[in-house]
Amino acid sequence: MKKLLLALVYTALTLGANPALAADADIIAPLVAGDMKKLALHPSPKATSSAPFELADDKGRATLADYEGKYVLVNFWATWCAPCRKEMPHLSELQSELGGDKFEVLTIATGRNSPIGIQKFFNDIGITNLPRHQDPKQALASQMGIFGLPITVLIDPKGREIARLRGDADWASDSAKSIIKTLIENHSS
Numbered sequence: 009m010k011k012l013l014l015a016l017v018y019t020a021l022t023l024g025a026n027p028a029l030a031a032d033a034d035i036i037a038p039l040v041a042g043d044m045k046k047l048a049l050h051p052s053p054k055a056t057s058s059a060p061f062e063l064a065d066d067k068g069r070a071t072l073a074d075y076e077g078k079y080v081l082v083n084f085w086a087t088w089c090a091p092c093r094k095e096m097p098h099l100s101e102l103q104s105e106l107g108g109d110k111f112e113v114l115t116i117a118t119g120r121n122s123p124i125g126i127q128k129f130f131n132d133i134g135i136t137n138l139p140r141h142q143d144p145k146q147a148l149a150s151q152m153g154i155f156g157l158p159i160t161v162l163i164d165p166k167g168r169e170i171a172r173l174r175g176d177a178d179w180a181s182d183s184a185k186s187i188i189k190t191l192i193e194n195h196s197s
Contacts, residue, residue, distance in 0.1 A: 053168030
């Protein structure tokens with residue numbers, strides 16, 4: 009996987025893609041281990057969707073553009089998804105440790121998930137620090153090419169997708185935390 013990431017970095021540099029992303033990919037490549045080997049870095053940033061999603065507790069709607077200015081790890085999930093249940097505590101730990109002005113974990117239940125079912129899911133596994141947002145008609149998920157759950161998308165501070173991971177992962181692992189810390193530190197400098 010490291011060879012693949014390095015090949016992507018080389019391709020990005022030689023094709024004139026965003027050199028800042030290529031530098032990030034080059035720095036991140038040695039940090040990829042364990043479940044993070046499934047993280048696919050894009051050779052150049054991709055546009056995201058402008059489709060709105062519903063905020064928890066009937067607080068209106070938002071779009072991914074509302075989160076520009078920070079790295080955002082967007083997790084698409086569902087209450088019926090067993091791997092999502094396994095993954096959510098890891099996302100919660102990542103948010104607890106690194107969430108703030110420069111990074112946020114954004115969880116969006118896609119498809120048929122009632123607000124009561126989402127609250128029960130979070131209560132059952134002890135999640136109190138992640139949002140319970142919804143994409144009930146799957147408009148955002150469809151425009152983002154989300155097929156299967158869970159899928160987690162990493163978005164840069166300019167609102168562009170820079171990486172994607174299909175399936176569940178240990179987002180509380182040292183590798184995941186190192187990747188996010190490195191991105192935050194490189195963006196800050």
